[in-house]
Amino acid sequence: MTAQLSGTGPNLDARRRRSRRAAWEEPPTAAGTVAKGVVLTLLVAAVLVPLWAVLVTSLASRDTIDTAGGMVMVPREIDPSAYVTIFSGGQITRAVWISTLVTVLGTTVSLVLTVLAAYGLSRPGSVGHRGLLFFFLLTFLIFPGLVPSYLVVTGLGLKDSIWSLILPSAISVFNLVVIRAFFMNVPGELLDSARIDGAGEFHVLARIVLPLSKAVIAVVGLFYAVGYWNAYFNAVLYIDDNDKFPIQRVLQSYILAGQSPNVSGAAVSLPGVTAYPPTLAVKMAVVVVTVIPALIVYPFVQRHFTKGVITGAVKG
Amino acid sequence: MQPSPPGASTDRRSLLRLLGLGAAATVGATTLAGCSKEAGSRGSATKADAIRSVLPTHKPAELLKPDIPGEGPIPDGYLSYPRTLVDAVTEQPGRGGPPIRTMSPWWGPAPPTVGRNSYLAAVNARLGVEVDPSLQDGTTYADKLNAMLGARDVPELLSAPNWEVDKVARFSDAVRALFEDLTEHLKGDAAAKYPYLAALPTGAWEYSVWGGRLYAVPFPTDGPFAYALFHRADLLARAGLTAPKSPEELHELGRQVTDPAKGVWAFGSVFEMVQQFFGCQQTWRRKPDGGLEHKFENPAFAAALEFTAKLFADGLVHPDTVASKGADEKQLFKAGKILMYQDGLGAWQGMQGERVKELPSFDMQPLPVFGAAGAQPVIWGSEKPVFYTFVRKGLGAERVDELLRVLNWCAAPFGSREFELREYGVEGRHFTRSADGSPVPTELGRKELGAQYTHIGGRVPVKVRSGDTPDYVRDYLGYYQKNIALMEKDLFAGIKLELPANWSKIIQPTDDKIRDILRGRRPVGDLAQVRKEFLAAGGEEGRAFHEKALADNGR
Numbered sequence: 001m002t003a004q005l006s007g008t009g010p011n012l013d014a015r016r017r018r019s020r021r022a023a024w025e026e027p028p029t030a031a032g033t034v035a036k037g038v039v040l041t042l043l044v045a046a047v048l049v050p051l052w053a054v055l056v057t058s059l060a061s062r063d064t065i066d067t068a069g070g071m072v073m074v075p076r077e078i079d080p081s082a083y084v085t086i087f088s089g090g091q092i093t094r095a096v097w098i099s100t101l102v103t104v105l106g107t108t109v110s111l112v113l114t115v116l117a118a119y120g121l122s123r124p125g126s127v128g129h130r131g132l133l134f135f136f137l138l139t140f141l142i143f144p145g146l147v148p149s150y151l152v153v154t155g156l157g158l159k160d161s162i163w164s165l166i167l168p169s170a171i172s173v174f175n176l177v178v179i180r181a182f183f184m185n186v187p188g189e190l191l192d193s194a195r196i197d198g199a200g201e202f203h204v205l206a207r208i209v210l211p212l213s214k215a216v217i218a219v220v221g222l223f224y225a226v227g228y229w230n231a232y233f234n235a236v237l238y239i240d241d242n243d244k245f246p247i248q249r250v251l252q253s254y255i256l257a258g259q260s261p262n263v264s265g266a267a268v269s270l271p272g273v274t275a276y277p278p279t280l281a282v283k284m285a286v287v288v289v290t291v292i293p294a295l296i297v298y299p300f301v302q303r304h305f306t307k308g309v310i311t312g313a314v315k316g
Numbered sequence: 317m318q319p320s321p322p323g324a325s326t327d328r329r330s331l332l333r334l335l336g337l338g339a340a341a342t343v344g345a346t347t348l349a350g351c352s353k354e355a356g357s358r359g360s361a362t363k364a365d366a367i368r369s370v371l372p373t374h375k376p377a378e379l380l381k382p383d384i385p386g387e388g389p390i391p392d393g394y395l396s397y398p399r400t401l402v403d404a405v406t407e408q409p410g411r412g413g414p415p416i417r418t419m420s421p422w423w424g425p426a427p428p429t430v431g432r433n434s435y436l437a438a439v440n441a442r443l444g445v446e447v448d449p450s451l452q453d454g455t456t457y458a459d460k461l462n463a464m465l466g467a468r469d470v471p472e473l474l475s476a477p478n479w480e481v482d483k484v485a486r487f488s489d490a491v492r493a494l495f496e497d498l499t500e501h502l503k504g505d506a507a508a509k510y511p512y513l514a515a516l517p518t519g520a521w522e523y524s525v526w527g528g529r530l531y532a533v534p535f536p537t538d539g540p541f542a543y544a545l546f547h548r549a550d551l552l553a554r555a556g557l558t559a560p561k562s563p564e565e566l567h568e569l570g571r572q573v574t575d576p577a578k579g580v581w582a583f584g585s586v587f588e589m590v591q592q593f594f595g596c597q598q599t600w601r602r603k604p605d606g607g608l609e610h611k612f613e614n615p616a617f618a619a620a621l622e623f624t625a626k627l628f629a630d631g632l633v634h635p636d637t638v639a640s641k642g643a644d645e646k647q648l649f650k651a652g653k654i655l656m657y658q659d660g661l662g663a664w665q666g667m668q669g670e671r672v673k674e675l676p677s678f679d680m681q682p683l684p685v686f687g688a689a690g691a692q693p694v695i696w697g698s699e700k701p702v703f704y705t706f707v708r709k710g711l712g713a714e715r716v717d718e719l720l721r722v723l724n725w726c727a728a729p730f731g732s733r734e735f736e737l738r739e740y741g742v743e744g745r746h747f748t749r750s751a752d753g754s755p756v757p758t759e760l761g762r763k764e765l766g767a768q769y770t771h772i773g774g775r776v777p778v779k780v781r782s783g784d785t786p787d788y789v790r791d792y793l794g795y796y797q798k799n800i801a802l803m804e805k806d807l808f809a810g811i812k813l814e815l816p817a818n819w820s821k822i823i824q825p826t827d828d829k830i831r832d833i834l835r836g837r838r839p840v841g842d843l844a845q846v847r848k849e850f851l852a853a854g855g856e857e858g859r860a861f862h863e864k865a866l867a868d869n870g871r
Binding site for chain 1: 451469644650
């Protein structure tokens with residue numbers, strides 16, 4: 001897109017290689033460049049410094065942490081004992097496995113359901129699509145209450161099952177609308193030509209529409225995956241069995257362990273409860289474990305990001 | 317203009333129809349409206365007489381003579397761990413019934429569950445019935461509780477912290493609908509069947525009554541004071557300073573020890589303790605004319621506010637505390653970055669024992685209580701139990717009896733084998749013995765124990781000396797004995813209050829305004845305005861409610 005805008009002449013191309021500036025723009029002043037550099041450095045630091053502190057603290061010894069009075073910025077030693085602690089208990093390993101399962105299974109289920117619904121709703125004339133879409137959009141306005149949701153999940157016998165972490169949030173209407181808008185931009189002529197060749201709706205979807213929609217599927221898939229990986233509230237509500245906790249639920253129990261419950265007007269003494277809270281290093285080690293998967297996946301999907309979301313958003 | 321997408325358009329009538337349908341469904345559903353404080357809830361109060369008549373007869377069950385006997389709400393103290401233990405329960409409590417599902421709060425990583433937890437296996441073998449505990453995160457317990465109560469989906473034994481119970485509107489309705497009335501099982505001498513439940517303090521039982529009936533087994537507090545102002549006695553001594561005896565000395569001390577260049581500030585959160593030093597009540601106190609006065613109307617509160625705002629303004633408070641509610645003051649205190657902060661007395665032993673391992677000189681002590689300008693200080697506190705344990709309704713008398721027998725076992729006192737097994741697990745596996753005979757948890761012990769039986773059973777609280785905190789029991793009980801006379805008398809002791817919704821709703825917004833004044837974002841003079849808004853928005857309604865509750869009880 002930028003190549004088209006900047007013209008085709010050899011001179012212009014040569015200039016473009018030196019600078020991304022448009023021909024009519026003034027060269028930046030030194031002060032401007034410095035200011036820009038400072039602002040960007042600060043922004044990057046705002047993102048990286050906390051990550052750095054988490055990583056260094058997770059590898060610090062207890063004495064280093066207590067001397068620093070909290071998060072450690074300057075590493076004094078590398079002490080892997082926090083990681084040894086969390087992986088020796090079995091709970092973190094199991095929770096990572098459950099979260100992975102929920103994320104993979106949930107993302108698959110969500111994508112299949114969302115794509116099918118979006119495709120149906122994107123075809124004018126499909127049965128009841130006006131009513132259905134209205135029904136979907138209504139959930140933007142009216143959120144089912146905590147108790148009704150709980151009743152439905154327990155009524156379906158999903159309590160203490162990993163499906164209770166997947167089905168209640170299987171379709172995000174926002175993602176549905178994004179994909180539907182994308183599908184509506186697929187030229188009707190393409191679909192018609194496929195139908196003339198004898199393709200049915202499923203065939204059209206699988207062979208024509210989906211290959212053209214890789215970008216949006218990737219992005220929505222990432223939305224879903226990150227959502228499933230980060231979700232913990234459904235686990236708070238629906239999972240009683242401590243062995244079935246996903247990683248975020250476990251992370252929360254580590255991070256908040258040992259804090260006095262916040263009660264208006266009194267600090268509550270909890271006899272016997274706060275005797276052995278996990279060290280800050282252990283808490284931070286759990287944070288590292290929960291953050292890593294998102295950090296790994298993100299760069300792979302990032303290139304689809306702008307295209308996938310912008311297309312769906314502006315051409316709806 | 318872009319045409320609207322097909323299906324998205326609708327007319328007003330169909331939307332209203334749909335909304336109407338939704339409303340009808342909500343009304344018709346079989347849910348308790350116990351999810352949140354509803355607007356319009358007027359509150360309710362149970363009379364003290366009605367409460368007294370259903371309480372168990374108190375019979376102390378002391379297996380060991382305490383070294384420092386407690387009085388009233390102060391626990392007994394023991395300066396050594398007993399060499400020989402006795403069997404407190406001779407008959408197996410279980411009657412071979414099905415597994416007992418329990419739910420209790422826990423603030424930490426969840427221990428393994430039945431089948432993979434040798435501690436649970438050991439205790440269950442002794443109980444003669446399988447207890448299958450589910451430990452839920454204490455910080456989100458209210459959400460879980462609301463959903464479960466609303467959906468009428470509760471386990472056989474449910475332990476709930478008192479502050480979560482207080483948040484649930486119309487809890488007395490929920491109690492009647494969902495939980496077993498234990499009055500006939502535990503009233504008066506009937507409780508003798510469960511001797512260790514009968515030994516729980518009467519002050520704690522008083523709070524377990526809803527609508528004149530006994531509905532829960534309490535888990536008594538091990539110390540009634542709400543806060544202490546902890547200070548680093550080791551650091552003050554090293555700097556050649558002594559503990560202050562007046563607000564002026566406290567301010568002066570703050571000035572001397574604060575050194576931002578070294579990253580050291582005198583204070584974390586202290587406001588609640590300063591109020592107590594200035595003699596301000598926790599909420600209500602009686603005026604000479606018999607009516608009630610809220611603390612915002614007490615000049616002592618204004619003085620405490622002004623004093624604390626000055627500590628902030630003079631830069632004597634750690635920036636983390638200034639910036640947020642979530643400052644980790646425990647860490648700052650351990651590191652010596654702050655020298656004083658207020659916390660529950662329950663924080664004392666754990667922190668002292670943990671930090672002294674790396675810093676042998678570490679010595680945290682509650683600051684001796686002093687008054688301001690000749691006025692007597694008061695100390696806030698109550699005998700409210702920490703948790704309540706409820707029994708699911710409709711299990712039949714036989715099963716309720718079995719559950720109460722299990723709870724009785726879980727309440728076995730200090731000095732018994734049951735106590736040791738419950739608190740520490742099996743010797744050699746979950747704990748080893750130190751030279752003085754006291755149990756020291758092993759790695760496995762720390763991993764597998766999560767107060768699974770302690771939190772459901774209540775127990776008579778005791779304080780026991782441990783090797784890493786040798787002076788703690790004397791210091792702790794000494795602080796209580798010295799100051800118990802200053803504890804504010806609870807005007808409403810023994811009256812069950814369910815506060816009006818408007819009252820509950822204004823607490824947080826008002827707290828936020830006071831925070832702003834403390835931090836200098838509003839002038840101290842704004843207190844009059846804050847007080848006016850508070851009284852108008854529910855404060856007066858609260859006053860009328862509380863005055864009526866007192867009048868109804870002839871107080």
